[in-house]
Amino acid sequence: MTGPLTGAVATGETxxxxxxxxEELCALARADERVVxxxxxxxxxxxxxxxxxxxxxxxxxxxxxxxxxxxxAAGLAGGGFVPFVCGAAPFLTGRALEQIKADLAYSNVHxxxxxMSPGMAYGALGPTHHSIEDLAWLRAIAGxxxxxxxxxxxxxxxxxxxxxxxxxxxxxxxxxxxxxxxPPGRDFLVGRADTLVEGDDVTIVAAGTLVSxxxxxxxxxxxxxxxxxxxxxxxxxxxxEAALFAAATHTHGIVTAEEATVHGGLGAAVAEFVxxxxxxxxxxxxxxxxxxxxxDTDFLLEHFGLTARGIxxxxxxxxxxxRA
Amino acid sequence: xxQVDREELGRWRALRRLVETADPPTRAAALRAAADRSRxxxxxxxRTAGMGHVGGDLSxxxxxxxxxxxxxxVDPERAGWPDRDRFILSKGHCAAALYTTLAHSxxxxxxxxxxxxxxxxxxxxxxxxxxxxxxxxNTGPLGHGLPVGVGAAIAGRLAGSSRRVYVVLxxxxxxxxxxxxxxxxxxxxxxxxxxAVVDRNRLQQGARTEATNRLEPLAGKWRSFGxxxxxxxxxxxxxxxxxxxxxxxxxxxxxxxxxxxxxxVSFMEDRVExxxxxxxxxxxxxALLELAP
Numbered sequence: 310m311t312g313p314l315t316g317a318v319a320t321g322e323t324x325x326x327x328x329x330x331x332e333e334l335c336a337l338a339r340a341d342e343r344v345v346x347x348x349x350x351x352x353x354x355x356x357x358x359x360x361x362x363x364x365x366x367x368x369x370x371x372x373x374x375x376x377x378x379x380x381x382a383a384g385l386a387g388g389g390f391v392p393f394v395c396g397a398a399p400f401l402t403g404r405a406l407e408q409i410k411a412d413l414a415y416s417n418v419h420x421x422x423x424x425m426s427p428g429m430a431y432g433a434l435g436p437t438h439h440s441i442e443d444l445a446w447l448r449a450i451a452g453x454x455x456x457x458x459x460x461x462x463x464x465x466x467x468x469x470x471x472x473x474x475x476x477x478x479x480x481x482x483x484x485x486x487x488x489x490x491x492p493p494g495r496d497f498l499v500g501r502a503d504t505l506v507e508g509d510d511v512t513i514v515a516a517g518t519l520v521s522x523x524x525x526x527x528x529x530x531x532x533x534x535x536x537x538x539x540x541x542x543x544x545x546x547x548x549x550e551a552a553l554f555a556a557a558t559h560t561h562g563i564v565t566a567e568e569a570t571v572h573g574g575l576g577a578a579v580a581e582f583v584x585x586x587x588x589x590x591x592x593x594x595x596x597x598x599x600x601x602x603x604x605d606t607d608f609l610l611e612h613f614g615l616t617a618r619g620i621x622x623x624x625x626x627x628x629x630x631x632r633a
Numbered sequence: 634x635x636q637v638d639r640e641e642l643g644r645w646r647a648l649r650r651l652v653e654t655a656d657p658p659t660r661a662a663a664l665r666a667a668a669d670r671s672r673x674x675x676x677x678x679x680r681t682a683g684m685g686h687v688g689g690d691l692s693x694x695x696x697x698x699x700x701x702x703x704x705x706x707v708d709p710e711r712a713g714w715p716d717r718d719r720f721i722l723s724k725g726h727c728a729a730a731l732y733t734t735l736a737h738s739x740x741x742x743x744x745x746x747x748x749x750x751x752x753x754x755x756x757x758x759x760x761x762x763x764x765x766x767x768x769x770x771n772t773g774p775l776g777h778g779l780p781v782g783v784g785a786a787i788a789g790r791l792a793g794s795s796r797r798v799y800v801v802l803x804x805x806x807x808x809x810x811x812x813x814x815x816x817x818x819x820x821x822x823x824x825x826x827x828x829a830v831v832d833r834n835r836l837q838q839g840a841r842t843e844a845t846n847r848l849e850p851l852a853g854k855w856r857s858f859g860x861x862x863x864x865x866x867x868x869x870x871x872x873x874x875x876x877x878x879x880x881x882x883x884x885x886x887x888x889x890x891x892x893x894x895x896x897x898v899s900f901m902e903d904r905v906e907x908x909x910x911x912x913x914x915x916x917x918x919x920a921l922l923e924l925a926p
Contacts, residue, residue, distance in 0.1 A: 345791070347784075369787055372821075377780040377814035384784020387769055389715055389792060392784075407774050408811075412781055416771040417763050 323486035327356040327425060329461035330482045333468045334393060338364050341472065345369060345385055348395045349378045355395035355425050375400050379408035379422075386418035391472060397431075398424030398440035398481060406446055413477040414453045421471040426484035427457075428518060428568030429601055429609045436600040445573025447479045448546045454499065455546040457481040457567075457575075459520035460489045463543055466497025474499075481517060485568075485606045488521045490541065502549040508536035511624045512556035512563045516542050516575050518610070519566035519594075525617035526624060533621075535628045545575050550582055557587035562627030564592045566620050568610070571595035590630060592623040635741035635755055635766055637709055642739025645702070645709070652703045657871055664870035667737065668698040672897050673924045674733045674746060680917040682729075682750040684758065688907040690730035692834040692867070692892040693801060697722075697734040699873045700799060700830075709739040712766035716796050719769050719785040723778020724803035724832065725759040726909075732756050732765065740767040776809025778802060779829060783815045786827040786885075801830045805837030808846045813858070819885040820859025827885040828877065829860070832867065834894035838908045855887040867892035898923055 338344040338360065345367045346360050352370060361368045369385070371378045375396060382392035394401065401424050402409065413420050424443055431438035447455050456471075456478065458464040464482060471478040490505060491497075505520070506527040515523035520541045527537040538560055540552055556563055563583060565576035576593030583589055594615060601609050610616060614623075651663050671694050679685035701707075706718045722731045729749060736743040748754035755764035759773030770781045782800035789796045802812065819827055833851070835842050842848050852862045861882045865872040867890025876888045894908070895901030898920040912920060 366791065371814070371818050374814035374818065376776070376811040377783065377818055380777060380780020380811065380815065381784035381787065381818070383770055384719075384781040384786070384798075385788045385791075386784075387719065387781070388785050388788020390788055408777065408780070411771055411774055411777055415761075418770075 321488055323488050324461045325486050326458060326461055326464040326483040329464045330423065330468065331356040331359055333465040335360055335363055337468060337472050338367060341391070343389065343391045344472065345390045345392050346395055347371065347378055347382050347385065347392045349373055349375050349400065351396050351425065354397060355423070357395060375404035376408050379405040380412050382420045383408070383412035383416060383418050386420045391419055391421065393421045393423055395423045395425060397438070398427035398443050399438055402440060402443040402446055409447065409453070410450050414450045417452055417476060419475045420477050422477070422479045423482050424479060425482050427481040428483070428485070429606050430484040432605040432609060433603050435603065439601060441568070441570045441596045443481070444545055444567065444569045444575060445577070448573065448578060452477060453546070454478045454544070456499065456544050457516040458483070458497070458543055459517055459541050460487055460491055462489065462491040463497050467543070470497055470499050483518055485518055487518050490520050490524060497543070500544045500547050500549055502552040503541040503543065504538065504552070505541055506537060506539035508538040509560055510536045511627050512538040512540060512560045513566060513620055513624060514540045514542050514553070514556070514563055514575070514579050515566040516545060518568045519615060519620070522615065522617045523566055523620055526620035529617055529621040530624055533625060535625060537624055542575060542579070545578060548578055548582060553579060553582050554587055557583050557589040561631045562590040562592070564594060564620060564623045564627065566594040566615060568615060569595050570598060572598055590627050592627060594620060594623055635745055635764070638736065638739050638742040641737055641743060642709055645738045648702050661871050664698055664702060667702055668695050668870070669897070669924050671698060671730070671733045671737055673921055674743065675729050676898070676912065676917055676920050676924070678729050678733065678746045678749045680912055681747050683911055684750050685729045685911065686726045686909045687912065688836065688894040688901060688904070688909070689724060689727040689803060689832070689834065691896045691898065691901065692894045693724070693727050693832045694730050694734070695868045695870060695896070696801060696830055696832060696873060696890055697730055699870050699877070701734050701738045703874055704877050705799065706796065707767070709767065712740060716794050718796050719782070719798045721769050721772065721778040721782050721785070721798070721800045722760065723772055723800055724775070724806060725772030728756070728758060728760045731760055731768070735765070735767045741765070775803070775806035776811035779812050779815035782827055782829070783819050783824065786819065786824040787822065789826050790824070796826070798827045799830065800828070801832060804831055804833045804835065804842050804848060807831065807848055807851070816855065816858040816860065823859070823883055824885045825881045825883050828888065829885070830888045830890055832892050833889050834892040836894045836903065836905050836908065840905060852889055860885050860887045862887045862889065864889045864891065868896055
């Protein structure tokens with residue numbers, strides 16, 4: 310048996326990724342006149358105030374009309390612009406899903422969907438405003454790249470990459486504050502997992518808000534004698550299959566952690582790969598196929614075990630099962 | 634990849650010159666001949682494929698013929714020319730009519746139409762911009778074309794370009810709410826570089842539009858959204874051209890083209906079952922005889 314979880318959980322400065330998003334989008338717009346922003350009355354919630362002031366003609370606010378918003382983006386893309394489509398993630402993805410599929414992905418146009426405040430960032434506003442299905446929905450659409458940046462550095466890197474990608478992209482832009490997790494000097498590389506902690510006992514694969522918690526979980530686990538590898542899988546699609554294959558063959562189990570439903574998101578994507586290429590025990594952490602109760606974001610993450618301790622406990626279970 | 638057809642391109646350019654310069658009766662006769670040629674090709678295409686939406690193809694073909702022969706500034710030799718006018722067929726199920734019109738404009742050889750909906754053909758049952766030159770966006774699910782057209786019109790304005798955007802909509806698809814989101818946005822922005830054409834054939838897949846989910850007063854709806862509206866006989870080429878040439882009023886334009894589903898084939902006209910029924914060999918022969926006696 311491994312020992313109890315005794316490691317300390319680090320605390321420090323945390324960031325709303327929308328700040329980095331807004332600064333980077335303005336920087337891109339200054340350097341490239343093709344950059345336009347399209348939004349659904351979400352100038353405030355998408356943090357586009359600065360963009361609106363600096364580029365009033367290049368902010369296209371279509372009003373509360375998500376289907377139109379995504380179609381308009383397709384038209385702009387066909388007219389020589391690169392639209393960054395900004396709206397609350399639940400409405401952008403749920404309301405305009407068919408437009409995302411047909412007008413952007415199937416048509417294969419260069420447009421960047423920026424799903425703001427994803428997961429359970431809207432907390433007590435409730436499940437209507439939670440976006441926990443987006444990864445499952447969008448991952449199923451061919452040709453669409455799905456990126457969940459974990460911190461401000463990744464948010465900026467993902468935006469810069471998306472401007473050069475020439476295809477449709479979905480970015481999750483978090484509002485719930487997160488610590489910086491990306492080591493200094495490390496670039497965002499699409500489709501490449503970032504190994505944040507080395508370890509050979511178990512692997513934790515996380516994205517977005519859960520990455521810092523996964524790092525903390527590794528610290529807790531080390532106190533119990535378990536060396537956990539932590540992969541920041543910011544690109545949910547396409548997955549870094551090489552990193553997953555290595556994790557599945559060099560460590561003894563994989564825990565996935567995401568602020569999304571476990572049905573069809575990151576964990577499911579990892580499982581689809583692992584079960585076919587290198588089967589290994591897995592635990593999928595996320596929202597377990599229910600609508601969340603009332604509560605703020607931290608409460609809900611705690612409620613669903615999406616904490617350092619919850620991740621560590623799941624990883625410990627895999628490690629213990631192996632040793633038993 | 635589909636390549637330009639030089640013979641058709643030459644024929645199309647001659648038609649454009651004729652329509653531009655000839656007197657009205659000559660112009661009308663030339664457009665009538667071009668539309669009827671397309672009708673026969675649509676019948677043959679659907680007959681060969683064993684699939685298609687013949688009723689709507691025949692109702693929209695005169696609109697498409699007029700747009701391509703006299704209105705759209707496009708160049709089949711440079712299908713991606715940045716300043717081209719944008720044409721969007723929102724009623725994507727009438728792909729056979731669009732493909733025929735594009736082929737007759739030289740975008741690709743008419744021979745390719747024999748592969749319509751066949752395995753691995755670029756000519757899918759609904760248009761694919763990545764496979765067919767001249768197609769701007771992949772339509773098929775209804776209510777998608779107008780929002781994309783609004784974006785294209787905003788792009789034209791932002792780019793300082795004089796290019797125009799034309800979107801052809803089915804009347805049944807106006808029951809999709811996304812059209813009205815887009816109509817509202819176009820009206821709000823006074824997008825005078827945008828023209829919507831409604832193929833008002835009054836039938837949808839299962840029944841009459843007015844019996845299914847009433848559209849009337851349709852002109853009033855568009856006007857109330859801030860559009861300049863004209864109503865014409867959608868099979869009268871000169872009337873269509875006049876509507877397209879109407880002086881702008883600083884607003885988006887809607888041309889309600891009153892049409893007959895199945896137009897040109899007596900036993901298909903205004904019959905709901907010909908939405909996507911495929912003619913038998915005998916019916917196809919009878920239809921072709923009516924179109925080219």
